[in-house]
Amino acid sequence: MTQALTLYLAAPRGFCAGVDRAIKIVEMALEKWGAPVYVRHEIVHNKYVVDDLRAKGAVFVEELADCPDDRPVIFSAHGVPKSVPAEASQREMIYVDATCPLVSKVHMEAARHHEKGLQIIMIGHAGHPETIGTMGQLPDGEVLLVETVEDVASVAVRDPANIAYVTQTTLSVDDTTDIVAALNARFPQIVGPHKEDICYATTNRQEAVKAIAPKSDALLVVGAPNSSNSRRLVEVASRAGCKYAQLVQRADDIDWRALDGIASVGITAGASAPEVLINEVVDAFRARYDVTVKVVETAQENIEFKVPKVLREPA
Known part of the structure; x- marks a missing residue:
């Protein structure tokens, strides 16, 4: 039995809506411009999705340097450092940014804090494309990364009275709560997001x-x-x-x-x-x-x- x-x-x-949109962007780009369309980094982190789009004519590369000037390129849902669209513009490439709007929201938040003269602490995972993209919105040294509660104790800020924090959108809600509590305890004047960054x-x-x-x-x-x-x-x-x-x-x-x-x-x-x-x-x-x-x-x-x-x- x-x-x-x-x-x-x-x-x-x-x-989610951001992933749905990113996949649609690649499919619509292929319809509009024909194959090949280049995609910088995996459009979303899923082999099945990437293989399916590859079969339709998408070419996945790690860097813009791997793309020809005369074919469209799409930036992945995770977001890219500012230097990437700047290079694409300079090369007069057609590019489409598939960054999830909720990730773009974090980018804009970081830019606003920077304009007010605040240094930013980012809660995220080192090496993750979203973290690289967010930190790459601002000049070197303006965004410091913390991954754990322990990191909060050792992070060296310029001025404890002038800092803000942002987070990667895909973190554990519970872990992030603990890290935010540690940041607030060490830096009572730290500025947080109006609304939770975690999507x-x-x-x-x-x-x-x-x-x-x-x-x-x-x-x-x-x-x-x-x-x-x-x-x-x-x-x-x-x-x-x-x-x-x-x-x-x-x-x-x-x-x-x-x-x-x-x-x-x-x-x-x-x-x-x-x-x-x-x-x-x-x-x-x-x-x-x-x-x-x-x-x-x-x-x-x-x-x-x-x-x-x-x-x-x-x-």
Whole structure:
């Protein structure tokens, strides 16, 4: 007899409005200008999405230097340092910026603080493209990076009375709260954002995981290893009481031996993982178990971002 299994499907999960918009930008650029269209960095952190766009004629490169002058180039959803569009303009390239509007909001915030003479502390992950892009909005030394509560104790600022902080949009809400508390304790005059920098989609996906983790024997996050928001979901699940939380890119990555004898599995997906991959994982469970799917919805999302005007105009 097939073993019974309850699948708790987190909602919201998967694609957010910024990812949706970025993918649409590449597809519309291919329609407008034909292939190849160059994309600087993975448009979003998901191999399936990148491979799909590559098959349609997108060429993914790491630097602008790898792009010819006469083909359009798109900047990824994570944002780019100011020097990148400046170089593209100087080379008279056609470029489309697919930076998520919520990341652009952080860029503008940082610029406003800088204009007021404040030095900025950024809470983020070193080497992540979003962090590189945000820090690259301002001259060297104007944005200092902290990754942990411990970093706050050693960060060397110019003037403790003239600083502000911003955050990467895909962090763990709980970790960030602790770091902000440490910043406020060390720098009582620090200026924070008017509204939380961590984006609505990151927050919503983490809240949904907190709702399903305590009742799941195991929890799988569908997402890429280089996706910050996906990795945070695994951490959130573990902290919320799930004994086995794992990141999987595809159904093929599921470690079935580790799931031996379980009665319930939570499933969610990072903001750059398409629903087709979640369905693939659910189907893999259906093939092995007598599955009951329960959707656990903690928020509804209806946000949509417009694509840049250049793509809405005829060629």
